[in-house]
Amino acid sequence: MTKKGQHVVPNGGKWSVKTAGASRASSTHKTQAEAIKAGTQRAKKEGTELYVHGRDGRIRERNSYGHDPHPPKG
Amino acid sequence: MPPPFERSVFVNCPFDPEFAPILQAICFCVANLGFRPRLAPENADNAAARLDRIIELVRGSKFGIHDLSRCKSTAANEYARMNMPFELGIDHACRRYGGGQMETKMILVLERTRYDYQKALSDISGWDIQVHGEDHQKAVRRVRDWLVDRAGAEAIGAAKVLGEYAAFQEWYWKRELATGADEDDIKEYPTNLILRAMHDWIDAGKPV
Numbered sequence: 001m002t003k004k005g006q007h008v009v010p011n012g013g014k015w016s017v018k019t020a021g022a023s024r025a026s027s028t029h030k031t032q033a034e035a036i037k038a039g040t041q042r043a044k045k046e047g048t049e050l051y052v053h054g055r056d057g058r059i060r061e062r063n064s065y066g067h068d069p070h071p072p073k074g
Numbered sequence: 075m076p077p078p079f080e081r082s083v084f085v086n087c088p089f090d091p092e093f094a095p096i097l098q099a100i101c102f103c104v105a106n107l108g109f110r111p112r113l114a115p116e117n118a119d120n121a122a123a124r125l126d127r128i129i130e131l132v133r134g135s136k137f138g139i140h141d142l143s144r145c146k147s148t149a150a151n152e153y154a155r156m157n158m159p160f161e162l163g164i165d166h167a168c169r170r171y172g173g174g175q176m177e178t179k180m181i182l183v184l185e186r187t188r189y190d191y192q193k194a195l196s197d198i199s200g201w202d203i204q205v206h207g208e209d210h211q212k213a214v215r216r217v218r219d220w221l222v223d224r225a226g227a228e229a230i231g232a233a234k235v236l237g238e239y240a241a242f243q244e245w246y247w248k249r250e251l252a253t254g255a256d257e258d259d260i261k262e263y264p265t266n267l268i269l270r271a272m273h274d275w276i277d278a279g280k281p282v
Contacts, residue, residue: 004282005244007240007244009240010211012211020244021238021240022237023231023233023237049244051244053240056095057210057239058243058261059247062257
């Protein structure tokens with residue numbers, strides 16, 4: 001079974017870390033940078049991907065911390 | 075074969091790249107709640123006139139979501155965008171004069187800031203008019219609430235819809251990467267292809 005990715009998403013004026021499909025945030029932060037830091041730790045622990053969304057809600061960046069058949073460029 | 079009238083939602087929104095994130099979030103919300111978003115580009119048969127295509131979508135959709143947030147010009151000498159209010163008028167006329175099931179049609183109007191419509195289209199006072207402030211999360215909440223209230227959609231919470239939107243995007247990125255696309259390709263896909271992928275994801279049982 002594929003592990004669910006971690007997502008850094010806008011949440012009102014703040015930024016949250018959410019597991020894919022979840023309605024509740026794992027954590028919420030004042031800045032996107034803080035949320036990315038928390039999300040990265042979670043993704044590493046879970047051995048999965050971290051998806052960073054823009055303020056518009058769409059994925060703008062992806063980082064893999066598990067077995068990734070399609071590793072991000074660069 | 076077109077989707078059934080009772081489950082079809084005509085989405086009358088701007089198609090410019092700046093609005094695409096809000097349009098895509100609205101489409102996801104509609105599709106995820108079990109309805110079929112109907113967009114003008116979906117039946118882009120060059121043989122049919124654009125207006126005829128729009129009328130066909132309006133007549134085939136019980137529900138209409140009309141976003142008027144681009145009707146206001148943003149710079150001097152820029153023309154206001156008139157297509158959205160024009161298509162809203164077609165939808166309203168279809169409900170008023172279409173007869174039969176057309177009388178059951180329902181309309182939601184979205185705008186950027188509260189009471190913008192009063193300055194440009196005060197005839198619609200008293201309609202279902204909601205504000206999204208150009209925020210995709212607010213747009214999802216407004217559309218979700220309206221579909222639950224007026225269309226009998228399952229009352230899935232807006233936060234759940236947004237969580238599933240993230241799950242869909244993750245699935246979509248993985249699928250497209252597996253087909254040989256790169257990340258820049260995926261970011262530039264047009265809304266009608268993303269909408270098709272939303273239906274694929276739902277048909278596959280909403281995998282996470």
